[in-house]
Amino acid sequence: MAEIQLRNISKRWGSFVGVNDFNLSIDDKEFLVLLGPSGCGKTTTMRMIAGLEDATEGDILINGARVNDLEPKNRDVAMVFQSYALYPNMNVYENIRFPLRVRGIDPALHKERVMQAAERVELLDFLDRKPAALSGGQRQRVALARAIVRKPKVFLMDEPLSNLDAKLRVSTRAQIKNLSHDLAATTIYVTHDQIEAMTLADRVVVMKSGVVQQVGSPTEIYDTPANTFVASFIGSPAMNLIDGELMNGKFSAPNVEITGLIGRNGKVTLGFRAEDASVVEQCSEMNAPIYTLELLGDATMVSVRIGGQLVAVKADKTFRSDIGDQVSIHIPADHCHLFDAETGLRIQK
Template sequence: MAQIRLKNVSKRWPNFVGVDNFDLTVADEEFLVLLGPSGCGKTTTMRMIAGLEEVTEGEIWFDDRLVNRLEPKDRDISMVFQSYGLYPNMTVYENIRFPLKVRKVPAAQHHDLVMKAAQAVELSALLDRRPAALSGGQRQRVALGRAIVRQPRVFLMDEPLSNLDAKLRVSTRAQIKNLQHRLKVTTIYVTHDQIEAMTMADRVVVMNKGVIQQVGTPTDIYDRPANTFVASFIGSPAMNLIEGEINGGVFRAPGVQIAGLSNRVSGAVTLGFRAEDASLVSGNGQLSAEVYSMELLGEATMASFRIGDSLVSVKSAKSYRSEIGDTVHAAVPAGICHLFDHQTGVRID
């Protein structure tokens, strides 16, 4: 397989910076997810790794080989896109086989390689069908089978689940993760869906405006977001962020007073906490506000409040009920809180 190193890689156009000083090493056999909103540079980064975009500055290495000037066909990669890109006149068997023909793999090896790939993506019973006779999930599995059939050193996947409905996304992402674990191929996966990133990645690279915001395991970025952008992007719901003042270890904002915080910080800050870490209480709490909305989630009830310009959510038991406009109280212990610089948004430790 391959270790991939991006050394201070940038992609610039005359009036736009797509990727700025991207510096990262992807370990051999790692499943790395590039995560961020549309336009953040994640797909551009993947296209530079693939050789589909020219690097403006920096170097891309596959193990000990500089690949900046190599054509995509010479990088030994396989790509899976949002659009399946299947040949409608070919059967599933022929679609999976096609890369072997293009790369002039000896014909005697084709059948065994196709059958092995088809078995890996659970398509052995559908090899005689054409794409029009397949569901969206089955078509995406054909695209996966076509990517793995020639056993590349690197998989590159660009939002491969975006065209699937919610139920299929759940099952297909589990299959992709399991497949990558079994094949042990270095994989770079691009998505804007933080749930995909959290459930699939060994490590996540959170990007915004072409710049890396944080790199870490899903647990790292969920529990210790590096800044307010990461905090607001990761989690469902995202971390609550409240602007206020802290003095003497006490944070204050309209309807909020939380004691026991750091005495080393004073002045304007942004305080964050996760909805599931707080709780609704019958007596006084650190937060008091009118209910803005109530949502029954099945396993829990989500209550939301307006605190200044922020919408703040707290999870409670599924049996909890309250009416919009009721004043309720929430316990927000100091130990669950995060502090961020009011101006830069950077985490304060």
Template sequence: MAEIKLSGVSKRWGNFVGVDKFDLTIEDREFLVLLGPSGCGKTTTMRMIAGLEDPTDGQILIDGKVVNDLEPKDRDVAMVFQSYALYPNMNVYENIRFPLRVRGIDPSTHKDKVMRASAMVELDDFLHRKPAELSGGQRQRVALARAIVREPNVFLMDEPLSNLDAKLRVSTRAEIKNLSHELSVTTIYVTHDQIEAMTLADRVVVMEKGIVQQVGSPTEIYDRPANTFVASFIGSPAMNLMQGVIEGGTFKADRVSIPGFSASDGPVTLGFRAEDATVGGAGAEISAPIYTLELLGDATMVSVRIGGALISAKADKTFRAEIGDAVSIGVPASICHLFDATTGARIDG
């Protein structure tokens, strides 16, 4: 097993900064997710850990040993790629077995190791097939089995589910979650999908433009986002954010008045989650015409426009109204988050 430490790790190409001063310790057997939009530096960070990119500055340590100058093959990590990277001329059995052959593992042990890895991802019935004869989900399971058979100290997974359809993503995500529990191997998982991050991770690292925005458990990041970027990136739908001012403890904006804040007077960004608000009833803090309605099955999403922002709240699945109808939305101060109007940083109060 392995603890990984990144100390002041940066990656630059000329004037472009891909990753900036990344500091983090990934605990032994932890499942850590690097989350952020395309181009935020998450895959570059993973590639530096794997040895596929050289850091411009800083140190990478695995089990206390600096690995900056070690070749990828000497770092004892296994990587699962977005593109599967299977050998089309080999059947499933040989694709899974390939790392054992390359590393010179005793051939007498190959069959047992391959069959164990195959069973873990339910591929026993497909071992004779070539990759072209498999579905996307099956190919991804072959890639997982090929990583498992290595018995590495670290798993690195680079958006392994992005090529799968929605239904397969759900089932394969469950397989990865179960595998991480069974194998108890330090795992770093890169994704832009916040649902994957929330469901898989022990801890999440949210990144933007090469900079770490927040590190914490999924619950911590969801309940207490560090800034407006994290608030807008985590959650489905994302947190509602609107510009306004605090005046005498009351947040005010067009069609909005929410009392009960202790923050200083001045401009702020206010956020709240759609599921925390209530639609209809007395004591509404937001009153506006309905902009759109979305029937979700278990609920109805009601959206209104406040200034330039689209603000959503979840109503009961039986809620019925028409676009343009007036609606009242209850948003007490207790469910709200305040952020600095200039920097976007969280304000407590």
């Protein structure tokens, strides 16, 4: 069992603030993803939990006990790094076994524990190989097995898939998800890849410049982003955002007019997802020439320029047209999001 609480955690180096007043409770067995661009503070947060960085302010509790002053080895956490961090002179078996030796686990238990961990990540046929003889995906699986073999309370994973190619990322991501379910351990996972976050997480913490922007399930983050940063960071493609004015329920911008909206009058940013709009023969909501067309296989992505911004809409895979052709785009009012033009915060309906 491992419940983690972060209370008013901050990390500063001189005048630079890496993490600012971070508060969160992480449930036992929860898979939590820290998501954000480079430099947002997500890895620093994880390193403070691990004990690799000291918190400037605040308390870190594991199962109710404050661990700020404990050495990393005494926090019962296992960390998987982006760089694998394997010992090149040891074979796979010894790499996986190493944490057991360091922690003084009874040697009689080593072989059984190593074999169990290797079997979980499908490495039984590679135990005699050195890391140099392994592919990137196999090396990452060794790093996972080395974390598993300890049976820690908490798994910390720092962008473990970043060095893998696209196909390996998909298969290894599925393996991590399955392992998390089988091991029933609390997992904190750091990534800048929103697809990883959406597919792996029970909850996602979106960060920017050391500040938490939103915490919620992948569905909540996707369907009701708290601000324009979250809206523009989550989704592939990201949510379309158009600056304009709302007056008596009607949103107006160049080549855009949408009625039936609920919100206060004034300057706003309107958002909608590509899959929530459609290309139609004629409508008054949005009319513009096609900027580009992309065939995705299951759909055709149609992009137009509105007020200097690209707006993407998913059309049927059979849709055919040419760049420069005028198109009409239907945007249902009940699929629109409104944000404050100055603060970027979501306007509640």
